Structures are given as C-alpha cells and as structure tokens.
Amino acid sequence: MLQSGQVLSRFGQARVLVPMHSHREALLIVSLRGNATIGTGDQDWELPPRSMLWVAGHTPHRVHTTADHHSLILSFPPELVARATGWVDASGFVRDLVERVGKAPDSERRDRLTAVLLDELAEPVPVNARLQRVTELVTQHPATSAAELAREVGLSERTFRRWFRADVGTSFTRWHQQHIVERAIQQLHRGDSVKCVAADLGYTSASAFIAMFKRLTNASPQRYLSSR
Structure with missing residues (x-):
C-alpha cells in the first residue's frame, strides 16, 4: 500500500496518454511545466504550470500530457483527507510544503512534512x-x-x-x-x-x-x- 505523501512521480519523460482508470489512493498533482489534462468523466481539468489538482480516491480518471510536461504527484490514503476532486487554491506556504515533501531526503522527514501538509489541505479554503x-x-x-x-x-x-x-x-x-x-x-x-x-x-x-x-x-x- 502507498504511504502517506509518497512521491509517485517527479518528472514526466514524454507525452503520456493513460486511459480511464482508478485507484484507492488520493492524488495531489502539481503541474510544474508544460500542460496536462485530467479527465474524470464529468469534467476535464486543464493543468497549466503552477496549478494543483486533488483527485479523490477511487475516482475514475484519464491522463493526457504534452511531451514537455513535468509534474510532482503525491499519493495519500483517502481516509486522511476528506476532500472532493478539484483545484487546490494553495498559498505560498502549501506550495513550499509540497516542494519540500518531494525533495525530502528520508522517509522520516517526509512523514513530518506530510503531516503538516495534510493539516493544511484539510482546512476549508476561505472565500476571497x-x-x-x-x-x-x-x-x-x-x-x-x-x-x-x-x-x-x-x-x-x-x-x-x-x-x-x-x-x-x-x-x-x-x-x-x-x-x-x-x-x-x-x-x-x-x-x-x-x-x-x-x-x-x-x-x-x-x-x-x-x-x-x-x-x-x-x-x-x-x-x-x-x-x-
């Protein structure tokens, strides 16, 4: 089973086309460069650079990326964050946390950073x-x-x-x-x-x-x- 905050992928290598599938884990997809489309059946989510998308666990989805697309994908057991699929309106603090989780040199540090990230993701986003x-x-x-x-x-x-x-x-x-x-x-x-x-x-x-x-x-x- 995937660990909380496990880095599934850091950089894309080529154009990717993944057909509709699903998995138990929730995903936080952080687009770094290029473009990607995540289709969930009801909606296609276009991910430009710097955007962040949360894909809830057990959500059927397909993936289509450009050849130059780079992304960071973190996986989480779905019971840790009760959040529906959708955009993550992230503060600079959350973005910094995501980057630090992705670069964590060992599992202990990653787990500590992930605990803070999960706490932030669980907070309702104030309406601006x-x-x-x-x-x-x-x-x-x-x-x-x-x-x-x-x-x-x-x-x-x-x-x-x-x-x-x-x-x-x-x-x-x-x-x-x-x-x-x-x-x-x-x-x-x-x-x-x-x-x-x-x-x-x-x-x-x-x-x-x-x-x-x-x-x-x-x-x-x-x-x-x-x-x-």
Whole structure:
C-alpha cells in the first residue's frame, strides 16, 4: 500500500496518454511545466504550470500530457483527507510544503512534512470575495481587461496586478490567458472556427490568438484538437 505523501512521480519523460482508470489512493498533482489534462468523466481539468489538482480516491480518471510536461504527484490514503476532486487554491506556504515533501531526503522527514501538509489541505479554503468577483466577470466576459476589472473591485490597475500576483501566485495576464484558452477549447470542440473563437474572446486577429494559444499549450488550436 502507498504511504502517506509518497512521491509517485517527479518528472514526466514524454507525452503520456493513460486511459480511464482508478485507484484507492488520493492524488495531489502539481503541474510544474508544460500542460496536462485530467479527465474524470464529468469534467476535464486543464493543468497549466503552477496549478494543483486533488483527485479523490477511487475516482475514475484519464491522463493526457504534452511531451514537455513535468509534474510532482503525491499519493495519500483517502481516509486522511476528506476532500472532493478539484483545484487546490494553495498559498505560498502549501506550495513550499509540497516542494519540500518531494525533495525530502528520508522517509522520516517526509512523514513530518506530510503531516503538516495534510493539516493544511484539510482546512476549508476561505472565500476571497475580490478574486471570486474577478473570476465571475472573466467567466462571463473573457475579453474583460485588467483595467476594467481593477475598476470593478475598486483598485488602480497597478495595485490590482500587484494584489493578483500576491494572492494567486501568478500574473494576472497568465491567469487570464489560461481562462481564455479553456474557454477557447470548449468552443473549438463545439465546432466553432478559430477566427470566430478569436473574435469572441476579444482578439482583433486570429494570428494573435493562435500565438497566445500555442504559447500556453505548445500546440496550435488545430494540432491541439487533433491530439485529443
């Protein structure tokens, strides 16, 4: 049986495609580089770099990664953390703990660090009203600019960007583009053309949209869809 906090995998070596399967252990998947998709039947979770996904024990899921994907995967007996499959909105402290667990030189140190990590993961994540409002606005109107969002939450654009990086752990531009890519993938799967998707998401040219999409997924929209 897998031990609490056992490191199942540290780095990806090549493009991976794992069909639907399940196992008793819960997994904490930390995306370090490249992109991965974890499909649970009801939902596909797109994992950009720096994102963290919790996969509850006994959850059927499939895995599809890009060739350059690197990740850290920790396994846990499911009874230790009663948490549903979903994103882990991690603080810098939790991210640091995950990295330390992955690099622990011996099992005793790993177990001590894992105990603290489990305690943090079991805590309910406080709702950040400002971030929740920003997420709602971007979900409804993907083309909303940072300046517009800053005004909506009562900040200057400069303060907004500084707050966003401190709270979310990445730049607003990167986070915003990831949301746009996720929305684009849904529309492309639906059969919308690249040109229509680009215009709908606020891009004045399809080439600018394709360049952004390729930068985040390492593939053009057409190649990304064909690989799926």
